[in-house]
Amino acid sequence: MPMWIVHAPEGVYSAEDKKKISEAITSIYVEFVDLPKFYVVVRFDEYPPDSMWLGGELANDFVRFVVDHIARQMDDPAFRELCMTVVCDRLAPFTTARGLRTEIHIDETAMDLWRVNGLKPPPPLSEAEKQWAIDNAPSPYELADAG
Structure with a gap:
């Protein structure tokens, strides 16, 4: 951030x-x-x-x-x-x-x-980070979505 x-x-x-x-x-x-x-x-x-x-x-x-x-x-x-x-x-x-x-x-x-709301932010440009951008909010994610 x-x-x-x-x-x-x-x-x-x-x-x-x-x-x-x-x-x-x-x-x-x-x-x-x-x-x-x-x-x-x-x-x-x-x-x-x-x-x-x-x-x-x-x-x-x-x-x-x-x-x-x-x-x-x-x-x-x-x-x-x-x-x-x-x-x-x-x-x-x-x-x-x-x-x-x-x-x-x-x-x-x-x-x-x-940390964001207690969550480790996903790696840069990962699918999980892209989802955070779409949602404009943090959410739990699976490690498979972080790579």
């Missing part, structure tokens, strides 16, 4: 903005790596004015995206570069195009350290 935490000043994003940002983020994972939509989690953490400082200077125009990847790993440097380019492009209407300073980083966690 990718877990995105968006740290932003209060009021920078409307409810509609948050919906559009979440849809843009989700579409990246569905289009590029065939993840089930429900794997993608986006949380907005808003901070009060005068709470963020960069280099000792007040930064009421700063948004930081912190991402944890579990369901897929980016082992190939070229794919990592593509990922960062796509992410920056998809976020630009909500960040740089609005004059906001922004930062993003992605951490990756081993897939065997992850």
Whole structure:
């Protein structure tokens, strides 16, 4: 699962903005790596004015995206570069195009350290994972469907 935490000043994003940002983020994972939509989690953490400082200077125009990847790993440097380019492009209407300073980083966690509703997620691109995508929800699966 990718877990995105968006740290932003209060009021920078409307409810509609948050919906559009979440849809843009989700579409990246569905289009590029065939993840089930429900794997993608986006949380907005808003901070009060005068709470963020960069280099000792007040930064009421700063948004930081912190991402944890579990369901897929980016082992190939070229794919990592593509990922960062796509992410920056998809976020630009909500960040740089609005004059906001922004930062993003992605951490990756081993897939065997992850459970969904107590279930071990099926292997990437397996029939079981495809079923989870169709259902947009986790369900028990047989090992034969996981290979």
